[in-house]
Amino acid sequence: MAKQYTKSQALLARARKVTPLGSQTYSKSVRYFCEGAAPAFLDRGQGSHVWDVDGNEFVDFMCALGPVTVGYNDPQVNAAVMAQLQKGISFSMATELEVELAEALTRIVPCAEMVRFVKNGSDATSSAIRLARAFTGRDLVAVCGYHGMQDWYIGSTTNRRGIPTDVCALTKTFVYNDPDSLQQLLAEYPDQFAAVILEPIQADGPAAGYLEALRELTQAAGALLIFDEVVSGFRYALGGASELYKVTPDMAAFGKGMGNGLPISAVAGRADVMELIGTQGVFISTTFGGETLSMAGSMATLSILAQPGIYPRIWALGERMLSGVRAAIAKHGVGEVVKVSGLAPHGGVGFEGKGSLDYLDIMSVYQQRMVEQGILTTGINNISVAHSEADIDQFVAAADAAFADIRRALDADSLDGILLACKVNPIFKRNK
Numbered sequence: 001m002a003k004q005y006t007k008s009q010a011l012l013a014r015a016r017k018v019t020p021l022g023s024q025t026y027s028k029s030v031r032y033f034c035e036g037a038a039p040a041f042l043d044r045g046q047g048s049h050v051w052d053v054d055g056n057e058f059v060d061f062m063c064a065l066g067p068v069t070v071g072y073n074d075p076q077v078n079a080a081v082m083a084q085l086q087k088g089i090s091f092s093m094a095t096e097l098e099v100e101l102a103e104a105l106t107r108i109v110p111c112a113e114m115v116r117f118v119k120n121g122s123d124a125t126s127s128a129i130r131l132a133r134a135f136t137g138r139d140l141v142a143v144c145g146y147h148g149m150q151d152w153y154i155g156s157t158t159n160r161r162g163i164p165t166d167v168c169a170l171t172k173t174f175v176y177n178d179p180d181s182l183q184q185l186l187a188e189y190p191d192q193f194a195a196v197i198l199e200p201i202q203a204d205g206p207a208a209g210y211l212e213a214l215r216e217l218t219q220a221a222g223a224l225l226i227f228d229e230v231v232s233g234f235r236y237a238l239g240g241a242s243e244l245y246k247v248t249p250d251m252a253a254f255g256k257g258m259g260n261g262l263p264i265s266a267v268a269g270r271a272d273v274m275e276l277i278g279t280q281g282v283f284i285s286t287t288f289g290g291e292t293l294s295m296a297g298s299m300a301t302l303s304i305l306a307q308p309g310i311y312p313r314i315w316a317l318g319e320r321m322l323s324g325v326r327a328a329i330a331k332h333g334v335g336e337v338v339k340v341s342g343l344a345p346h347g348g349v350g351f352e353g354k355g356s357l358d359y360l361d362i363m364s365v366y367q368q369r370m371v372e373q374g375i376l377t378t379g380i381n382n383i384s385v386a387h388s389e390a391d392i393d394q395f396v397a398a399a400d401a402a403f404a405d406i407r408r409a410l411d412a413d414s415l416d417g418i419l420l421a422c423k424v425n426p427i428f429k430r431n432k
C-alpha cells in the first residue's frame with residue numbers, strides 16, 4: 001500500500017505558521033524532499049531505522065545529517081546519558097567528565113594537544129578561526145567546503161544577506177584538490193592570511209600529496225592550517241582525516257559524529273594556540289560548553305567507535321552500497337546523469353541535467369522513489385555502526401527502481417507521469 005503522510009502534512013501546515021520552513025535545519029526541511037511524497041516529521045528511531053509521525057518505517061541513511069554514528073536509541077549511549085541524568089545536567093563548575101573527554105580526544109586526534117568543547121560545528125570552526133586570527137595577528141581566512149552558519153564563512157556564499165560587506169571581504173575561497181589555487185591566493189595577499197580552513201575529505205577524497213602540499217604552503221605563508229572535521233571526524237576513521245591521511249593540521253574542528261546525536265562539538269589543536277583562550281584574551285566560552293549529558297554520551301559513543309573492526313565494517317558496508325549502485329547505474333544506462341560520489345562511509349550519488357531536465361529534476365525522481373521504497377536519503381549517505389547488509393541491499397534495490405524511473409524520464413525528456421509530487425528545492429543550488 002502506498003505510504004500516507006496525512007499527519008506529516010497537517011503538522012507541516014501548523015509548523016509553517018510558527019517556524020520558518022517548518023524545520024530548524026534547512027537540510028532537514030521539506031525543501032530537500034518531494035513534498036507530498038515524503039514525510040516531514042519523524043517520531044522515533046531504533047538502530048538504523050526511523051518511523052515518521054504517520055507510522056511509516058524507513059532505513060535512515062541521513063543519520064540526522066551525520067551525528068548518528070552508532071545508531072538510534074543505542075543502549076550503551078542511552079545508559080551513559082541516563083546515569084548522568086540522575087546526577088544532574090549542567091553544573092556551576094567544571095566536572096570530571098570534561099577532563100576525561102578532553103584526555104580521550106588528545107589520545108584520538110593527532111593535532112589535539114588541548115581541546116575546548118562547544119555545542120555545534122559552527123561554534124567549533126568559528127572558535128578555530130578566532131584563535132588563528134589572534135595567534136597570527138592577521139585577518140584574512142581561506143575557506144574550502146562548508147563551515148557553518150557564522151558570518152565569517154556564510155559571507156563567502158550566495159546566502160550572505162545580513163552580513164556586512166567588510167566581513168565578507170575577509171574570506172576568500174580556494175578550489176579543493178588544486179594546490180595552485182591556494183598558492184595563488186596566498187601569493188595575492190602576502191602575510192595577510194591567518195588561516196586556511198578546509199574540509200579535508202570532499203567528493204572522492206584528497207588526491208595523493210594534496211593535504212601535504214597544503215601543510216607546506218600554509219607553513220611557508222605563516223598561516224595556520226585548520227581541518228574542518230565536522231563531517232569527517234569519527235566517520236572515516238576514529239581520528240578523522242588527519243589519522244587517515246597522516247597529515248596533522250594546527251587545529252581541527254569536530255562536531256556531528258562525537259555524541260551519536262547529542263549536541264557537542266570541539267575545537268582541538270596545538271597547545272601554544274589553544275592556550276590563548278585561557279591567558280591572552282581570546283574569548284571562547286559558553287554556558288553549556290560542559291553540559292554533562294552530551295559529554296557522557298560522547299564518552300560512550302567514542303568507546304563504541306574505538307572497538308576493533310568498527311571502521312573496516314563501516315567501509316565494507318559503504319563499498320557494498322557503492323558497488324551495487326554502480327551496477328544499477330550501468331544496468332539502466334543512466335551514467336550521464338547519475339554519478340557515484342564520495343568514499344564508502346559517506347558516499348552516494350550526485351546528479352546532472354540532460355535535455356530539458358535539470359539536475360534537480362533528476363534528483364527529485366530519484367528521491368521520490370527512494371522514499372517510496374522506505375529509504376531516507378538526500379544523495380550522500382552516512383553509514384552507522386547500526387546499519388546491516390540487509391539495509392544496504394534494500395538501498396540498492398530502491399536505487400535500481402529509482403534509476404528505472406530516471407531512464408523513463410530521460411527517454412521521454414519529461415517528468416510527466418513520473419514525478420507525482422513537488423520538486424526538491426535545496427538552499428545551496430548549483431548553476432545547472
Ligand SMILES: Cc1ncc(COP(=O)(O)O)c(C=O)c1O
Binds near residue numbers: 121147231
Ligand atoms: C563540514 C562542516 N562544518 C561545519 C558545519 C556546521 O555545523 P553545525 O551545523 O553543527 O553548526 C557543518 C554542518 O553541516 C559541516 O558539514
